[in-house]
Amino acid sequence: xxxxxxxxxxxxxxxxxxxxxxxxxxxxxxxxxxxxxxxxxxxxxxxxxxxxxxxxxxxxxxxxxxxxxxxxxxxxxxxxxxxxxxxxxxxxxxxxxxxxxxxxxxxxxxxxxxxxxxxxxxxxxxxxxxxxxxxxxxxxxxxxxxxxxxxxxxxxxxxx
Numbered sequence: 001x002x003x004x005x006x007x008x009x010x011x012x013x014x015x016x017x018x019x020x021x022x023x024x025x026x027x028x029x030x031x032x033x034x035x036x037x038x039x040x041x042x043x044x045x046x047x048x049x050x051x052x053x054x055x056x057x058x059x060x061x062x063x064x065x066x067x068x069x070x071x072x073x074x075x076x077x078x079x080x081x082x083x084x085x086x087x088x089x090x091x092x093x094x095x096x097x098x099x100x101x102x103x104x105x106x107x108x109x110x111x112x113x114x115x116x117x118x119x120x121x122x123x124x125x126x127x128x129x130x131x132x133x134x135x136x137x138x139x140x141x142x143x144x145x146x147x148x149x150x151x152x153x154x155x156x157x158x159x160x
Contacts, residue, residue: 043096050089057082060137067144074140081133088125095119135159 057079064075095118103111134155141152 040100043093043100046089046093046096050086050093053082053086053089057086057133060133063146064137064140064144067146068140074136074143078133078136078140081129081131081136084129084132085126086129088122088127088129090122091125092119092122095122131159 060082061075061079064078065072068075095115099112099115099119103115137147138152138154138156138159141147141155142149
């Protein structure tokens with residue numbers, strides 16, 4: 001089950017990175033509105049990725065917790081890290097919906113530009129969450145031997 005969720009989450013991350021709209025260049029209202037409306041697929045992908053990450057976080061927590069003694073440190077930290085990642089995705093979804101359903105409908109180019117850049121602030125939360133989750137998964141995997149050693153070392157190396 002862990003490998004199935006890993007593949008699903010990886011595919012969603014790759015797909016969402018491929019279709020997330022970039023900050024919009026200065027343009028007319030019709031071009032900007034069309035570009036932002038095309039972002040509906042990106043928003044849907046972010047929502048699906050957030051849902052998949054919540055299930056993945058639960059699978060990771062259960063895997064790490066299965067080998068921990070009474071103290072469930074690494075599993076809880078890894079779970080919290082993935083929750084922070086999902087919160088960052090949620091912030092990007094809210095900003096995108098504000099662009100699509102608010103600024104694009106009214107034709108407000110200035111608001112579109114501000115919202116298109118503010119949507120990327122969710123990457124800060126995602127970076128903090130991913131680093132935390134990777135570090136906890138790697139250290140928990142090394143300490144408790146529930147993951148392949150190469151995978152645990154790779155997550156610790158990728159965390160910073």
